[in-house]
Amino acid sequence: MDFNDSTEEAAYREKARAWLAENAAAHRAKWGELKPNTPEHMAAAKEWQATKASAGYACITWPAAIGGGGGTPIQSVIFGQEETKAGLGYGYFTIGLGMCVPTVMAFSDGETKKRFVSPAVRGEEIWCQLFSEPAGGSDVAALRTRAVKDGDEWVINGQKVWTTGAHYCDYGILLTRTDPDVPKHKGLTMFWIDMKDPAVECRPIHQMSGGREFNEVYFTDLRVKDSQRLGEVGDGWKVALVTLMNERLAVGGSAGPNYREIMKLARELAGPTGPSLKDQSFREKLADWYVQSEGLKFTRFRTMTALSRGQTPGPESSIGKIISANQLQELANTAVEMEDQYGILSDPEVAPAEAAFQQSLMWAPGLRIAGGTDEILKNIIAERVLGLPGDVRVDKDVAFKDMPTGR
Amino acid sequence: MDFDYSDDQKFLKEEARKFLAAHCDVGVVRGVLDNADRSFDQKLWKGVTEQGWLGACIPEEHGGLGLGRVELCAIAEELGRAVAPIPFASTVYVLAEGLMAYGSDAQKASILPRIAAGEVIGCLATSEGPGVVGPATLQCRVEGGKLSGTKIPVTDGDVADIALVLASEGGRPGLFLVDLKGAGVSRETLKSLEPTRGVAKIAFDGAPAERVGDAGAGFEVVQGILDRAAVLLAFEQLGGADRCLEMAKEYALGRYAFGRVIAGYQAIKHKLADMYVKNEVARSNAYYGAWALNDGAPELPVAASAARIAASEAFWFASKENIQVHGGMGFTWDVDCHLYYRRSRQLSLVAGAPKVWKERLVAELEKKNAA
Numbered sequence: 001m002d003f004n005d006s007t008e009e010a011a012y013r014e015k016a017r018a019w020l021a022e023n024a025a026a027h028r029a030k031w032g033e034l035k036p037n038t039p040e041h042m043a044a045a046k047e048w049q050a051t052k053a054s055a056g057y058a059c060i061t062w063p064a065a066i067g068g069g070g071g072t073p074i075q076s077v078i079f080g081q082e083e084t085k086a087g088l089g090y091g092y093f094t095i096g097l098g099m100c101v102p103t104v105m106a107f108s109d110g111e112t113k114k115r116f117v118s119p120a121v122r123g124e125e126i127w128c129q130l131f132s133e134p135a136g137g138s139d140v141a142a143l144r145t146r147a148v149k150d151g152d153e154w155v156i157n158g159q160k161v162w163t164t165g166a167h168y169c170d171y172g173i174l175l176t177r178t179d180p181d182v183p184k185h186k187g188l189t190m191f192w193i194d195m196k197d198p199a200v201e202c203r204p205i206h207q208m209s210g211g212r213e214f215n216e217v218y219f220t221d222l223r224v225k226d227s228q229r230l231g232e233v234g235d236g237w238k239v240a241l242v243t244l245m246n247e248r249l250a251v252g253g254s255a256g257p258n259y260r261e262i263m264k265l266a267r268e269l270a271g272p273t274g275p276s277l278k279d280q281s282f283r284e285k286l287a288d289w290y291v292q293s294e295g296l297k298f299t300r301f302r303t304m305t306a307l308s309r310g311q312t313p314g315p316e317s318s319i320g321k322i323i324s325a326n327q328l329q330e331l332a333n334t335a336v337e338m339e340d341q342y343g344i345l346s347d348p349e350v351a352p353a354e355a356a357f358q359q360s361l362m363w364a365p366g367l368r369i370a371g372g373t374d375e376i377l378k379n380i381i382a383e384r385v386l387g388l389p390g391d392v393r394v395d396k397d398v399a400f401k402d403m404p405t406g407r
Numbered sequence: 408m409d410f411d412y413s414d415d416q417k418f419l420k421e422e423a424r425k426f427l428a429a430h431c432d433v434g435v436v437r438g439v440l441d442n443a444d445r446s447f448d449q450k451l452w453k454g455v456t457e458q459g460w461l462g463a464c465i466p467e468e469h470g471g472l473g474l475g476r477v478e479l480c481a482i483a484e485e486l487g488r489a490v491a492p493i494p495f496a497s498t499v500y501v502l503a504e505g506l507m508a509y510g511s512d513a514q515k516a517s518i519l520p521r522i523a524a525g526e527v528i529g530c531l532a533t534s535e536g537p538g539v540v541g542p543a544t545l546q547c548r549v550e551g552g553k554l555s556g557t558k559i560p561v562t563d564g565d566v567a568d569i570a571l572v573l574a575s576e577g578g579r580p581g582l583f584l585v586d587l588k589g590a591g592v593s594r595e596t597l598k599s600l601e602p603t604r605g606v607a608k609i610a611f612d613g614a615p616a617e618r619v620g621d622a623g624a625g626f627e628v629v630q631g632i633l634d635r636a637a638v639l640l641a642f643e644q645l646g647g648a649d650r651c652l653e654m655a656k657e658y659a660l661g662r663y664a665f666g667r668v669i670a671g672y673q674a675i676k677h678k679l680a681d682m683y684v685k686n687e688v689a690r691s692n693a694y695y696g697a698w699a700l701n702d703g704a705p706e707l708p709v710a711a712s713a714a715r716i717a718a719s720e721a722f723w724f725a726s727k728e729n730i731q732v733h734g735g736m737g738f739t740w741d742v743d744c745h746l747y748y749r750r751s752r753q754l755s756l757v758a759g760a761p762k763v764w765k766e767r768l769v770a771e772l773e774k775k776n777a778a
Contacts, residue, residue: 295688
């Protein structure tokens with residue numbers, strides 16, 4: 001057992017580091033500090049993606065012929081680590097390259113692939129995933145957006161929700177209902193669409209955290225060609241499962257303050273019986289958070305080990321978000337309570353740690369829901385990892401149109 | 408990155424599982440549980456000796472196999488899974504590891520070969536009553552090489568041949584090696600939550616005692632030994648926790664209620680998913696502990712603490728919820744759930760309760776931060 005790279009891995013890391021040292025510095029010198037979600041930030045991100053693509057560091061595991069790096073999964077992990085260390089990494093392309101474009105590659109004709117894959121790898125075009133709906137969240141197959149065949153075209157009407165980055169995306173993959181007369185999973189069909197079509201309207205969602213990172217997307221008589229279909233008519237669920245399988249690989253890592261930051265805060269603040277860091281109940285919580293965070297870190301190392309050995313990683317990475325999202329919420333709340341009356345203040349100019357704990361407190365509820373709720377993730381562990389039976393499905397043999405609907 | 412058992416280590420682990428399946432089925436465990444006169448299974452102890460496990464990490468020059476600590480972790484995981492009723496931890500994780508880390512050449516040469524040969528059972532005697540033992544409360548005394556005082560409880564103290572005893576000499580705490588078969592030792596077997604591990608009260612009255620490690624460093628030496636033991640115990644806990652999850656799953660898949668298997672109900676599924684999450688957190692922390700132990704890394708105090716905290720939590724949770732999944736049957740003597748519930752308590756308490764290790768972990772983090 002060790003944490004060392006193999007000889008080949010070390011050589012790759014060295015090469016990546018040297019490349020990053022040169023190119024990241026040049027990139028930063030040109031763009032400086034930018035505020036996320038601004039046009040400049042996006043422009044910088046696109047340029048960085050193109051720079052990586054030209055050197056084979058974008059989509060490292062994809063064949064070079066389609067713009068990838070022709071490398072291995074472990075090389076992709078190594079580059080990601082070094083890129084993070086170099087302080088770079090833009091989130092705009094994750095969903096498109098991690099989930100949407102792989103779906104397009106798996107289910108479209110050669111011409112479509114040729115048209116879309118390389119520009120996406122170079123960051124010229126960004127993709128979003130249009131699955132969730134007001135009536136189909138955890139139960140995404142209950143979605144209602146209708147696609148109706150009209151000659152060689154389909155006419156689409158309906159609404160999606162929680163679409164990350166819809167307002168800046170160029171294309172999207174859209175799951176629709178094409179046959180309401182059959183049970184819900186059987187009447188779905190997937191398309192790729194042009195997000196800039198006037199029949200597509202994005203409205204930002206005002207989140208409880210105050211931010212507007214997600215969108216509602218409305219389709220009003222959107223016309224798409226039958227050639228934009230991904231997979232067969234009625235096979236949309238199968239196609240979506242391919243996308244979602246990629247989601248489990250793409251989503252990961254945690255954001256926000258961790259045990260280090262709250263330890264720093266506790267050192268500085270007075271509690272009811274002395275320094276907060278000396279409070280025994282706090283120390284026990286701190287130990288638990290440390291054990292969980294390190295547990296996740298070393299779980300990622302186990303996954304890397306499997307990749308390094310050329311094996312398929314085990315299901316252990318499925319524990320990540322359940323732990324990190326819940327910990328963020330508890331840790332943020334403990335910090336806010338530790339600040340006592342002052343904890344109510346959320347102004348970054350005034351609150352400790354630039355209000356990072358207050359912000360995390362308001363963001364954490366979303367994190368426990370996004371990309372699979374705690375409850376759905378536990379179902380996934382129970383069913384796919386432990387092999388327990390699925391729930392009784394009362395909607396399995398009922399035509400979609402006859403299914404009871406509530407709010 | 409190579410952060411998992413190697414193929415050879417996996418092979419060793421599988422062989423250990425096969426051996427224990429053949430020689431330590433639940434009948435063997437219950438043979439000790441249901442017989443107040445026995446606190447370990449001698450036949451299994453002999454078998455384990457023949458497998459070379461007692462001397463797995465003891466150097467070949469002292470009659471052992473000279474394997475690495477990760478190999479011992481693999482064996483520990485299987486022993487925990489089987490709830491093996493033998494004084495393995497006291498003898499191997501504490502006495503052998505302790506002597507290898509702190510013993511003199513003479514102490515090593517005299518005792519390690521006898522451990523490897525299965526001739527010696529060890530134990531660690533630190534506690535003197537309820538609560539945490541500290542420099543201010545330590546009562547046992549050594550004067551002129553003779554130990555006096557009482558230790559309670561001492562795990563495996565009823566059957567052990569040699570004890571490592573924490574006592575103060577001239578006001579300075581030290582760790583002392585005592586021959587329990589010699590003069591000045593009387594012991595009494597005590598009733599415990601976990602009858603497959605023996606527990607005793609040992610009274611010393613002028614028993615010859617020989618120091619292990621530096622004078623005055625008793626607590627540091629004990630902590631150093633416990634750091635090593637904590638990693639190995641974490642693997643036993645992990646093995647037990649994994650088995651609980653398996654048992655709960657097997658039962659839930661076969662038990663029908665309200666017309667279908669209970670494994671299909673979310674209340675049960677989520678409980679089992681929670682077990683899985685805790686077990687994986689424990690496994691990852693235990694692996695880090697194994698690495699630190701094997702490499703003699705300076706991170707050992709932090710790694711051992713984290714491994715012990717995570718494994719204690721995982722085994723406790725899995726053992727209690729396994730009973731819950733089994734319903735009324737789980738509360739009977741005849742169903743095996745309580746064997747794991749008992750063992751989870753024994754393993755969490757034997758080297759210091761999780762609360763103590765949480766404090767130790769945070770104190771280490773503070774040191775790291777201050778440095």
